[in-house]
Amino acid sequence: MDRDEENYYGKHGEPRKFDPKFRGPIHNRHCTDIICCVIFIVVILGYIALGVVAWVHGDPRKVIYPTDSYGQFCGQKDTLNENKTILFYFNILKCASPVVLINLQCPTTQLCVSKCPDRFATYIDVQASYRYRPDQWNYFRQFCKPGFNNPRKSVAQVLRDEDCPSMIIPSRPFLKRCFPDFSTKNGVLTVANQTTFKDGRGKTRNVTDLREAANGINNVLDARSVGMKIFEDYAISWYWILIGLFIAMMLSLLFLVLLRFTAGVLFWIFIFGVIGIIGYGIWHCYWEYDHLKGIPGSDLTVYDIGFQTDFKVYLQLRQTWLAFMIILCGVEVIIILMLIFLRNRIRIAIALLKEGSRAIGYIMSTLFYPIVTFLLIAICISYWAVTAVFLATSGEPVYKVMANQTLCKYANLTCDPETFNTTNVTKLCPGAQCTFAFYGGESLYHKYIFIFQLANAFVFLWLVNFAIALGQCTLAGAFASYYWAYRKPADIPLWPLFSSFGRAIRYHTGSLAFGALILAIVQLIRVILEYLDHKLKGTQNSFTRFLLCCLKCCFWCLEKFLKFINRNAYIMIAIYGKNFCTSAKEAFFLLMRNVVRVAVLDKVTDFLLFLGKILVAGGVGVLAFFFFTQRIPVFAQEVPMLNYYWVPLLTVIIGSYLVAHGFFSVYAMCVDTLFLCFCEDLERNDGSTAKPYFMSASLHRILGKKKLSPKKA
Numbered sequence: 108m109d110r111d112e113e114n115y116y117g118k119h120g121e122p123r124k125f126d127p128k129f130r131g132p133i134h135n136r137h138c139t140d141i142i143c144c145v146i147f148i149v150v151i152l153g154y155i156a157l158g159v160v161a162w163v164h165g166d167p168r169k170v171i172y173p174t175d176s177y178g179q180f181c182g183q184k185d186t187l188n189e190n191k192t193i194l195f196y197f198n199i200l201k202c203a204s205p206v207v208l209i210n211l212q213c214p215t216t217q218l219c220v221s222k223c224p225d226r227f228a229t230y231i232d233v234q235a236s237y238r239y240r241p242d243q244w245n246y247f248r249q250f251c252k253p254g255f256n257n258p259r260k261s262v263a264q265v266l267r268d269e270d271c272p273s274m275i276i277p278s279r280p281f282l283k284r285c286f287p288d289f290s291t292k293n294g295v296l297t298v299a300n301q302t303t304f305k306d307g308r309g310k311t312r313n314v315t316d317l318r319e320a321a322n323g324i325n326n327v328l329d330a331r332s333v334g335m336k337i338f339e340d341y342a343i344s345w346y347w348i349l350i351g352l353f354i355a356m357m358l359s360l361l362f363l364v365l366l367r368f369t370a371g372v373l374f375w376i377f378i379f380g381v382i383g384i385i386g387y388g389i390w391h392c393y394w395e396y397d398h399l400k401g402i403p404g405s406d407l408t409v410y411d412i413g414f415q416t417d418f419k420v421y422l423q424l425r426q427t428w429l430a431f432m433i434i435l436c437g438v439e440v441i442i443i444l445m446l447i448f449l450r451n452r453i454r455i456a457i458a459l460l461k462e463g464s465r466a467i468g469y470i471m472s473t474l475f476y477p478i479v480t481f482l483l484i485a486i487c488i489s490y491w492a493v494t495a496v497f498l499a500t501s502g503e504p505v506y507k508v509m510a511n512q513t514l515c516k517y518a519n520l521t522c523d524p525e526t527f528n529t530t531n532v533t534k535l536c537p538g539a540q541c542t543f544a545f546y547g548g549e550s551l552y553h554k555y556i557f558i559f560q561l562a563n564a565f566v567f568l569w570l571v572n573f574a575i576a577l578g579q580c581t582l583a584g585a586f587a588s589y590y591w592a593y594r595k596p597a598d599i600p601l602w603p604l605f606s607s608f609g610r611a612i613r614y615h616t617g618s619l620a621f622g623a624l625i626l627a628i629v630q631l632i633r634v635i636l637e638y639l640d641h642k643l644k645g646t647q648n649s650f651t652r653f654l655l656c657c658l659k660c661c662f663w664c665l666e667k668f669l670k671f672i673n674r675n676a677y678i679m680i681a682i683y684g685k686n687f688c689t690s691a692k693e694a695f696f697l698l699m700r701n702v703v704r705v706a707v708l709d710k711v712t713d714f715l716l717f718l719g720k721i722l723v724a725g726g727v728g729v730l731a732f733f734f735f736t737q738r739i740p741v742f743a744q745e746v747p748m749l750n751y752y753w754v755p756l757l758t759v760i761i762g763s764y765l766v767a768h769g770f771f772s773v774y775a776m777c778v779d780t781l782f783l784c785f786c787e788d789l790e791r792n793d794g795s796t797a798k799p800y801f802m803s804a805s806l807h808r809i810l811g812k813k814k815l816s817p818k819k820a
Contacts, residue, residue: 576623
């Protein structure tokens, strides 16, 4: 980099002399943070390799299809189970909870069936009546092991070898698995309107014994029917939802344009409104205080009456209203004093907001850059999710001996189903079987799957933060080009957004990756802390919970601080092309020298943009409400017939808010960039002919300094 383009800060942050050749974002740059760039590229290549390895070893069918006791998928095409899409459990009472069932680790034989049983029956009853009721046997036999058709075999041997279930229960499929068909009758839990059933082993049991194995299934099943209706509503209303989101986009653009003219008006209306409301509150407190004068008991103090659960008791005391009045007076005085002493800084903040609207007007392409960030993040999320699924399904089928653990020493030991019948296990443990237990493995790859999942999550966070950093740096470079254009818009370079994007990718990938890496490490630590907190939620150790709570709070604050520092560091990178650490240091000291302006601008910007989001989402939401409830006569015939009108309504409201957030995030980045440029402008220049300001005339008038030197045409 040329000597004229060197950093003008001294060792202690003091500004150096004026640089006459500085004209905004430096174009003669060099690559920054090269080591981090190389590491980032290597990590991406490793991440791709991890995805390939996971793809080779993984099998998503393990998630899509349930697996029977023989390791075969239910419902898979071109197999014997093609038409048997549902998993049936021989003895669901052995399953502790639905989670165990879904993880395919329930200690009972599991079989693929074409449909769930729809009646109560026991093997004992069916065997006793198979001669004169063959239809019952034929129905029950479909829930036995494939090929079993020997009703003469003794009940004890059948149950020992688990050829057939001891009982079947009316069930319905959920997550492609048969669960008891629970219902509630007069507040009593029933299955097929019965409260008891035979377990096929000579006992009569209550259906509440099934509660633990299928707790909450009824509510989820009801939710499925609601889910289908919601899907239908989306299918017939998606066209109108898109129209609503398009209206939200146009309103967002209109709001950003109008901010150039209404930013000050909106802010001062709000401020004086708050002052008026607080003033009314002071008057009302005084009126209540004076009204209670002379009423018996009103002169008591809060200390006299002690703690009361009924808050109305305190409202009968004069002391309460006096305290309210003093508090409101204090707030009112603070607000008025802040307005008096910070009026110039508030005017600067409003002027920067207007300048931001003007800058976006000249560089309209920046409004659509969030689409690029969205696509990059969508790619990261998709790759992470697919890799996580393939890693989770990378295990090989593991088979274990299923037998009575009290009588068989081989119970729960791994086995090979192909050679199991040739071993002496069946002799030592009558009725023992080698059945599928879960997916796993003993190889080096399978042992480190958890580490791979952790690495997958970490690189995912790194890439997402890099995509966000790239967007911030690109936008900052474009808006800095606007600010440092001496004659606006004549001196604004051609295609400033694309030029800034090219500079960020070509020269500063390492710096952006460095900032994203720091943030990703903190976020991963937060994820681990949340995981530990979830695992230790039931512990009685108060100190552990307190320590975790403190750590979570500290790392949350650290993440917010790092996001603030990174954002401003990327702006300095976009302007000067320095490395991440230098840019972060310069941005931090520059902000600290203008800390009051930073606070004022931040709050004014947050308020106006939040107001804009509420106006856009609320306005489109009201319009959507009147449309979907057929209250607009012109469009009454066009409204689709919906199960729940709130489905497209909420979608439009939330979508409108997100659309507005996307546009306003560009605006917020614009204002932050212009603010840093403004602070730089003040420290570099003094408004003279030799050192002219680059700021707009409105900002210069607010400062009340020397006249702007005439800009050449």
